[in-house]
Amino acid sequence: MYTEKQQKIFGAVLNLAKQGENLYTVKVQDIATAAGVGKGTLYEYFDSKEEILVHTMLWCLENELDALKASIAPGGSFEEDLTELQQCVAECMRQRGSIYRLIMSGFSFSELPGLAETYKAEVGQRLAEGRAVKAALIAKGRAEGCISPGCSDDYCHYVIDTALCSMASPLGTCTCAQGDRYSLTMVRKALA
Numbered sequence: 001m002y003t004e005k006q007q008k009i010f011g012a013v014l015n016l017a018k019q020g021e022n023l024y025t026v027k028v029q030d031i032a033t034a035a036g037v038g039k040g041t042l043y044e045y046f047d048s049k050e051e052i053l054v055h056t057m058l059w060c061l062e063n064e065l066d067a068l069k070a071s072i073a074p075g076g077s078f079e080e081d082l083t084e085l086q087q088c089v090a091e092c093m094r095q096r097g098s099i100y101r102l103i104m105s106g107f108s109f110s111e112l113p114g115l116a117e118t119y120k121a122e123v124g125q126r127l128a129e130g131r132a133v134k135a136a137l138i139a140k141g142r143a144e145g146c147i148s149p150g151c152s153d154d155y156c157h158y159v160i161d162t163a164l165c166s167m168a169s170p171l172g173t174c175t176c177a178q179g180d181r182y183s184l185t186m187v188r189k190a191l192a
Contacts, residue, residue, distance in 0.1 A: 002059055006045055009035045010056040014099060023053060023106030053106045054119055060099065061126045064092050068133050078141040079184060082163070085137065086183055089164045134160050147191045159190045 002010070012035035017023055021030070028049050032039040046052045071088040072081045107115065116123075138156045141147040147156060163183045 001062060002055070003045075005037065005041065006055070007059065009037065009042060009045070009052060010059045011035070013052060013056040013103070014060075017099060017102035023103060024108070026106065028052070050107060050111065050115065053103055054115055057100060057103045058119070058122050058126065060103075061123075065126060065129050065133070067092060068130065072133060072136060078137065078144045078146045079188075081137055081140060082160070082187060083184060085133070085160075086164060131157065141191065146188070151191050156191060159187055163187050 009031065012031055013023070016026055016030065016034050026049070028042055029039050031049070031052060032042050035042075042052065046055065067088055068085060071084040073084065076084065134157055135153070137160065138147065138153060141156070142149075151159075163186060166183055166186075
């Protein structure tokens with residue numbers, strides 16, 4: 001979806017954030033310099049710094065979705081795929097969870113409602129893609145008899161979301177292996 005040059009710009013934003021730069025005070029010129037492009041090049045793709053930051057976040061979400069999709073193996077079982085999905089979410093949060101907070105720090109509180117409305121379709125598309133990953137997992141679980149016919153799809157999504165959120169929690173007290181086992185047991189019981 002994004003060009004190589006846009007991805008280079010997003011990488012520059014992430015690097016600035018990782019270096020501790022306050023994205024609220026960073027200038028477009030700072031981003032251009034970090035990306036190794038001219039300021040005019042940024043304006044060929046984006047109208048403002050805020051637009052650059054939003055698209056950086058959307059690009060990150062797109063990468064996370066690609067990783068989630070790749071974690072579902074065509075030949076894997078429901079439980080294997082759920083475990084892989086949980087590990088993928090946990091790894092994404094460990095490696096990049098704070099980057100979303102850093103990007104969000106580039107906006108004033110008053111800008112957020114307008115940005116949410118402006119980018120509602122793009123965020124909705126990514127949410128739909130995430131829901132499709134879970135829907136494929138649920139379909140596999142139903143086909144394997146791991147999910148009771150009495151469980152609605154909405155309930156199944158809720159259970160899987162809860163399990164994934166538990167793996168992504170920065171406050172988790174279990175090791176990843178323990179968390180995987182406990183979470184899988186919770187899903188089995190909730191969907192049986």
